Amino acid sequence: xxxxxxWLAALGLCTAGGFAAQAQPMPQDGTAGIAVPxxxxxxxxxxxxxxxxxxxxxxxxGADSAAGAADTLGxxxxxxxxxxxxxxxxxxxxxxxxxxxxxxxxxVGGIRQGSAWAGQLFFGLDADLNRLAGIDGGSLHIAVxxxxxxxxxxxxxxxxxxxxxxxxxxxxxxxxxxxxxxKLFDNxxxxxxxxxxxxxxxxxxxxxxxxQTNSACGNPTFxxxxxxFTFWPVASWGAHAKAWLTDTVFFHAGAYEVNPxxxxxxxxxxxxxxxxxxxAIIPFELGYxxxxxxxxxxxxxxxxxxxxxxxxxxxxxxxxxxxxxLTGLPSATRFGRxxxxxxxxxxxxxPDPTAPQGLSLFGVAMAGTSGRLIEDYFLEIGALQTGTxxxxxxxxxxFVINTQKFSPLGLANITFAQNALNLNRSIPTQQxxxxxxxxxxxxxxxxxxxxxxxxINPDQTRFPFRTRNIPDAFVVxxxxxxxxxxxxxxxxxxxxx
Numbered sequence: 001x002x003x004x005x006x007w008l009a010a011l012g013l014c015t016a017g018g019f020a021a022q023a024q025p026m027p028q029d030g031t032a033g034i035a036v037p038x039x040x041x042x043x044x045x046x047x048x049x050x051x052x053x054x055x056x057x058x059x060x061x062g063a064d065s066a067a068g069a070a071d072t073l074g075x076x077x078x079x080x081x082x083x084x085x086x087x088x089x090x091x092x093x094x095x096x097x098x099x100x101x102x103x104x105x106x107x108v109g110g111i112r113q114g115s116a117w118a119g120q121l122f123f124g125l126d127a128d129l130n131r132l133a134g135i136d137g138g139s140l141h142i143a144v145x146x147x148x149x150x151x152x153x154x155x156x157x158x159x160x161x162x163x164x165x166x167x168x169x170x171x172x173x174x175x176x177x178x179x180x181x182x183k184l185f186d187n188x189x190x191x192x193x194x195x196x197x198x199x200x201x202x203x204x205x206x207x208x209x210x211x212q213t214n215s216a217c218g219n220p221t222f223x224x225x226x227x228x229f230t231f232w233p234v235a236s237w238g239a240h241a242k243a244w245l246t247d248t249v250f251f252h253a254g255a256y257e258v259n260p261x262x263x264x265x266x267x268x269x270x271x272x273x274x275x276x277x278x279x280a281i282i283p284f285e286l287g288y289x290x291x292x293x294x295x296x297x298x299x300x301x302x303x304x305x306x307x308x309x310x311x312x313x314x315x316x317x318x319x320x321x322x323x324x325x326l327t328g329l330p331s332a333t334r335f336g337r338x339x340x341x342x343x344x345x346x347x348x349x350x351p352d353p354t355a356p357q358g359l360s361l362f363g364v365a366m367a368g369t370s371g372r373l374i375e376d377y378f379l380e381i382g383a384l385q386t387g388t389x390x391x392x393x394x395x396x397x398x399f400v401i402n403t404q405k406f407s408p409l410g411l412a413n414i415t416f417a418q419n420a421l422n423l424n425r426s427i428p429t430q431q432x433x434x435x436x437x438x439x440x441x442x443x444x445x446x447x448x449x450x451x452x453x454x455x456i457n458p459d460q461t462r463f464p465f466r467t468r469n470i471p472d473a474f475v476v477x478x479x480x481x482x483x484x485x486x487x488x489x490x491x492x493x494x495x496x497x
Contacts, residue, residue, distance in 0.1 A: 085483025279310025337371025444493025
């Protein structure tokens with residue numbers, strides 16, 4: 001999913017953003033939009049106990065509203081109490097309506113040259129149950145999405161990690177979020193249950209979705225390649241809880257139903273039954289997080305992992321022990337996979353200690369620990385500068401590069417297929433993806449992010465019988481994010497009077 005949860009929250013400013021997720025034969029990530037880079041939370045109320053009210057930002061907090069879900073997956077900065085583009089209906093009700101579109105062309109490389117456009121229309125509603133029904137700390141969140149368009153990676157490049165993270169999830173209209181949230185013990189414990197997705201609460205940071213590549217936005221792609229981590233906009237039953245052990249240290253854990261039936265084309269998210277469920281994904285994280293209220297250079301560090309207690313298809317063997325790519329028989333069913341990760345984002349330069357503009361670095365390292373996995377590890381490093389030229393405080397410039405290291409199992413089908421064709425050629429073991437972009441805040445309602453992407457060794461796991469490697473691909477892309485209520489003059493955006 002992606003709203004507005006970022007450093008501008010501290011200043012009462014905001015920018016337009018988007019919302020996204022992806023599903024392909026092997027689901028990628030799941031989010032889109034624009035997010036600014038530094039942790040944003042309101043200054044702590046010195047009279048209250050517990051951690052300060054967290055309004056996220058670049059940090060590792062999970063979404064705490066439909067707009068926040070959009071925000072967590074990358075939508076941008078926020079006014080003091082409402083995400084950008086949010087229309088306050090009064091009496092504790094607020095709504096958000098935005099559009100995110102992503103275009104891409106590959107003038108060089110891939111299987112062939114072409115272009116593609118994918119988009120998402122997002123509607124979110126948040127209800128403050130304290131104001132509506134006197135339930136202290138309670139809230140209700142609803143989100144509906146419409147996905148449409150095509151994927152350049154699917155249609156032209158041929159690799160299995162999209163360059164348009166907004167693509168996927170059935171390309172249809174669906175109920176994406178329907179949850180109840182309860183905060184307890186002076187906000188030290190935050191619990192959410194309902195129809196949820198794992199990737200808006202775990203392994204996410206709004207800094208990631210300053211980028212269009214699905215290898216980085218809205219989550220590091222490794223987790224979707226090596227587990228049944230649930231992804232926006234495909235919701236299932238789930239619950240998660242975050243406990244603040246101190247004002248800066250938290251532990252976060254959850255459990256989400258894995259149900260492949262919900263990922264079928266045309267599914268509208270209204271089937272609340274557990275028919276077709278094959279298990280659950282269980283993520284967890286121990287984290288350290290500071291904010292502008294407590295740290296001149298805000299930082300976020302986390303270590304965690306997941307256990308995939310659900311069925312998955314064997315990457316090589318069929319049910320009889322043969323090689324499925326050669327026999328054509330269905331893959332054998334396996335159960336149980338796991339992985340671990342460490343990640344960080346850190347502001348390293350802030351020229352004005354009274355303003356949020358500056359340079360942040362971020363990185364992720366992930367590896368599998370059990371199961372029959374198609375990748376061994378994933379490494380990523382990136383940088384994001386917020387505030388570029390004089391008079392452009394909301395613009396950003398960012399660069400990210402990551403590598404996916406394929407396991408012997410991940411390359412086995414290609415090897416078997418090449419042997420069957422009596423071919424003997426070198427098969428690349430890593431796919432490297434990178435992106436350079438510039439985010440332009442065109443108006444308070446509209447943000448445009450042109451980007452250049454390059455893919456070294458596009459993986460050909462979808463085409464094991466291809467007789468030569470897919471050529472390196474150069475991609476020219478652009479992401480358009482529009483907050484529609486801001487456009488209509490009903491809500492605020494960055495630079496709004």
